[in-house]
Amino acid sequence: MMVTPASKRILLIDDEPDVQRVVQTCLEKLAQWTVITVTSAEEGLLKASAEQPDAILLDIMMPKMDGYMFLDALWAKPEMQFIPVVFLTAQAGLLEPHHYETLGVKEIIAKPFDPLTLHRAIASALNWELGT
Template identity: 40%
Template sequence: MMPDNSLKRILMIEDEPDIRAVAELALEAIGGFELTACESGQQALEQIGECQPQLIVLDVMMPGMDGPATLKAIRRLPGHAATPAVFMTAKVQSDEVQGYLALGAVGVIPKPFDPLILADQIREIWNETCAIG
């Protein structure tokens, strides 16, 4: 038997309520994930211990703590140094994408994303990440 490497719990950090609502629908209703959605990096830091995400999906451009700063802060929390993270952003020039990967992201999903395939895109990134082990 293969160990169950399937992705269930996702923490999403997105400051735009409309995008958050669409992503929640895409990931919970369509994808069947357990989603914790936060509107700021600060809120994510407060809730991450409770939701214990297997994967973090975060917006790059946010007021206050942006995505990269939020990811750095999460990396300093016990138990989250290696939690895979995916950036969602409209800034997807190849040098920008390389920058996000250099920060330790395992993938980048371009915005605007397609809600019908978002769960599949995330699953694909997850499967590639887990297959490395």
């Protein structure tokens, strides 16, 4: 079943301000999604709990709490187990598809990514329709 694009809210957890700016601009302009940004996994847990986003874009390599530790903490909270997660990472080539699937991650999008097609990759991974 395809989910309609209306008022999608994406939580972006990435410690690189340049990546945050590009992702936020692309998704807000090209897909009309709302992007909530945080710079750490710890902030991400708080924001995910407070905002209940439609999806989370998650960097793996971050200081203190990395993406894997974030997933463990996220999945430990029953109210957040339904939030789909997509890795947005420079480590994409190092991960086997079966590895991220066992983690509950819907897709891995490699950095660097194409800013003009990022929204399509996310929509495809999450089975979301895009507006015209």
